Structures are given as C-alpha cells and as structure tokens.
Amino acid sequence: MVEPLLVVAGLDAHYRDFQALYGVDLQVDPGEVIAIIGANGAGKTTLMASIAGLLPNRPDAIRYRNEPIGRLRADQVAARGIALVPEGRQLFPSLSVEENLLIGGQLGRPGPWSLETVFELFPILRERRATASTALSGGQQQMVAIGRALMSNPDLLLLDEISLGLAPVIIKTIYEALPGIIGTGMSAIIVEQDIGKALAVSQRVYCLQEGRVSLQGHSNQLTRAQISRAYFGV
Amino acid sequence: MDWLNAIVQGCLLGGLYALFAAGLSLIFGVMRLVNIAHGDLIVLAAYLGLTVTGALGLHPLMSLLIVIPAMALIGYVLQRGILNRTIGDDLLAPLLVTFGLSVILQNGLLEVFSADPQKMNAGALETASIPVGGITLGVLPVLMFLTAVGVIAGLQWMFYHTALGRAFRATSDNQAIAQLMGLNRAHVFGLAMALALAVTGIAGVFLGIRTSFDPSIGGGRLIFGFEAVIIGGLGNLWGTLLGGIILGVSQAVGAQINPGWQLLAGHIAFLVLLAVRPKGLFPRMDG
Helix, strand or coil, X not given: CCCCCEEEEEEEEEECCEEEXXXXXXXXXXXXXXXXXXXXXXXXXXXXXXXXXXXXXCHHHEEECCEECCCCCHHHHHHCCEEEECCCCCCCCCCEHHHHHHHHCCCCCCCCCCHHHHHHXXXXXXXXXXXXXXXXXXXXXXXXXXXXXXXXXXXXXXXXCXXXXXXXXXXXXXXXXXXXXXXXXXXXXXXXXXXXXXXXHCCEEEEEECCEEEEEEECCCCCHHHHHHHHHCC | CHXXXXXXXXXXXXXXXXXXXXXXXXXXXXXXXXXXXXXXXXXXXXXXXXXHHHHHCCCCCCCHXXXXXXXXXXXXXXXXXXXXXXXXXXXXXHHHXXXXXXXXXXXXXXXXXXXXXXXXXCHHHHCCEEEECCEEEEHHHHHHHHHHXXXXXXHHHHHHHCXXXXXXXXXXXXXXXXXXXXXXXXXXXXXXXXXXXXXXXXXXXXXXXXCCECHHHHHHHHHHHHHHHHXXXXXXXXXXXXXXXXXXXXXXXXXHHCHHHHHHHHHHHHHHHHHHCCCCCCCCCXX
C-alpha cells in the first residue's frame, strides 16, 4: 500500500466570517490526479487556499507526506513542494512574463521545470517573455500562471478553475498541455466547473456541495445522474 | 550670476533631500508604509556617525562603514519586531506606531546626547571647492549630490535587475500570491526596511557633516523627504531625485530673494506642484 501524498481530514475552513468547509476529507496518492467539481460557492477555492497555506487551519487537518501542514504559511507550504495556480490567474502586474516565471522558480527546488522547459510547453511565452504580464491575452496569462507554478517543480500541483473566462479554443490548448505536465509523475488537484473536462483528466473525482463532500469516486465509474445529484443537490 | 549660483547650489542641496527621501520612497513603494519616524532615524544615524567618529577617531565619511550596516540591522529588527505586526488593511496602525517611535527616538537621543547642537568635523573636505566658470562648487555638496545620484541609480538597478528587486516588486503587487511563490512577506519587508535605513545612514552622516544637528530636527528632515517623494510621484525613485532637486532649488532661490524665505519658498513650490499635479510629476503607472 502506497503512502498517500496528501491527506485532508475533517477540514473546517472559514472564509471571512462564514464557514465555507465542513469536515472535508480528501486524499491524493503519489502520481494521482483528482478533480474537484461543484457549483459556485461550494467551497472549492477555499479548499485550494487552505491546502496552499493561504488560510490557517488546524495543523492536523492537512497532512502532506505524513507531516502536519495545516497551520504553515504559504511560503513554507510552497517550499515543501505544493504549488497553486490561483483562480483568476493573479499574475504580478509590474513584472514581465519572464520575471513572473522566475519568481515562481525562486525557491530553487530541483526538477524538470525551468524557463527553457516552460517555453517549450508554451512557445508563445518565449516570444512574449519581455512583455508586461498585463499586456497578454487571458489565455496567455493562464499559461504564465501555470508556468509560474511549475517553475517551483512541485510534487503536488493545485489548479483552480484554469478555464474560467477563457475562449473554448484556448481551454482546449491548455488542456492538451496538461498530460505533458502531469505525465512527469506530478500529482495534481484540478478544480473545474466543466464536468466533462474534470472526468477526462482525472482518476478520481470529489464533488463539493455547500462545503461538504457530496460524492466521490473513480472518474470512469460515476454516472451522470449521480454527479448531477451531488452537484446540484436535487 | 548670483541667481545661477543659487540654482546650482540648490540643485546640489537637492541631492541631500533626495537621500532623505529615497528610504521613504522605497518603503512606501514596497509595503505602503508611511514612516513618521524617518526623520528621527536620519538624526539617529547622524548621532551614530558622531559616536563612531569620536570613539574610533575616524573621518566622518569612514564612519559610514559602520553606520550603514548598523542602520540596516536596526531596520531589519525594527521591521520584524514591531512594524510587521502593524501592517494590514488598516493604514492608521503603522502611522500611529511610527509616530510613537518618533517620540521615543527623539527623547532617547535627548537623554543620551542632550539638546546641545553637535556637528561632525570633516576637516578640509568641508571648505574645499572647485571653481567652475564663475561659480564656486563646494566639494562636499558635489560629493553629496553624486552620492545621491549613485544611490538612486543603485536602487533603481536593484529593483529592476536583481532577484531581490523582483521579490520587492512582486510583494508590492500582491502579498498573498508572493507568499505562494515562497517569498516570506515578513522577511521581504525586513530586507526593504534594512535597505531603506542603510540609505538613511548615508543621509544622516552627510547631514551631520553639512550642518549642526540636535535631537529635535528630525521632523523637519521628514517634511523635506516627504515633499521630495510627493513632488516626484510616490514610489518613483528618479522622480524622488528630481523632487529633491526642485525642493533644493526653490529653497535656494527663495533665500536669494530674502534669507527669511528659504523654507517658505520650498513649501510653496511643493504646494503649487501638489495643486497642479496631485499625483506628482511621475506617478507609478501600475499604482
């Protein structure tokens, strides 16, 4: 039996004054890709922020490589090998494309990802490396956000709504790049509103509804009806 | 020729004001902190220079070798120990804390060094001059001006060409996301304050060589620094240098008209610029 990479156990998280997550349990094994689906406000982004260390939690609620990380700061979590591609991309506006990527790599964790390999993955970024990140299209910004997270050579990559607000053709390009990223043995948690996309890229899926896990299972075994029920609560 | 002389001397004085202002500009740019104690920290640096010069028998300029690292260390400890705890959504908390710090510094200096005016003796350097055309340039003001240009250029280079500068800009843009990239905000802010007070160390020693000083003059230096920063545009370093020069020239021209008008002329120039260009001459584009 392989030891799990990440174990979330009984996570109650608060966003400002209201409780966003209630006793969430979740597990990611090494090399595994899981998807998290759910309607707006189900707590998906809060879950990502909690794992990444942006929200403080009970130390034991989140364990990574069997070590409690629930109360660590985001920079300490990042140093242990967890990288987040945040919802809405959140690039640094006063940094160029290349500088955004370099900031992602400043922890100096060894691994396959470097400026060169990120530029191979998304060749358009090489052409626009000196451009201000704000001057890019939404899709290109999303490529920078993904590249920036990869630059830290994470063992666990968190992708929060990477297709949000992008044109379908761009989403297709980005999703086509995903196997090349995850194929390197990295684990990933993908938050996605598009259920079809979520099931296609993941081995297992968790559905969140109003801060609770309403369904979990293997991506190729769940039926549409089960998912609809867990998604909408009807 | 008197007028040309006043303008040139004012420009050179502007270098000192830019040194007062550079630290303020840096910490505002990185962490949006307005440091009311900045002027008193300049005076603290002057007293540090005086103490080092007296104890070791060094030339005042050589005391910089000790004053600069000492001020940087004070900056880091001050930031991590006190100021980081006040930084958040509320702008008032750091203002109040640095105001309190200003009071403590002034009274502490008064207790240790008394209210007697002091001055550092730089020997021949103070009176040395070079004639240029019909004007006589003091070596010390020229040195101060060149130092200011060097400091600003160095800070600018650091900001745009080093990993530390990148970290400063990223943290200034978005603290939470910078933290995700592995940058500890508390440490980055500590380094920014260390750098700002290192520059303040230079400013303080030059101040102490140029004029006599006592524990009460920090407030005035803070105002000059603020005016230079705001004239130039918040968070713009070259703008800060120009702001210092405009302030220096206004004061010198005012003094040329009537010796009593020196300070008033500087403040009027500041108010006029604020009325015409409320965001300063070179506001930050991405602000």
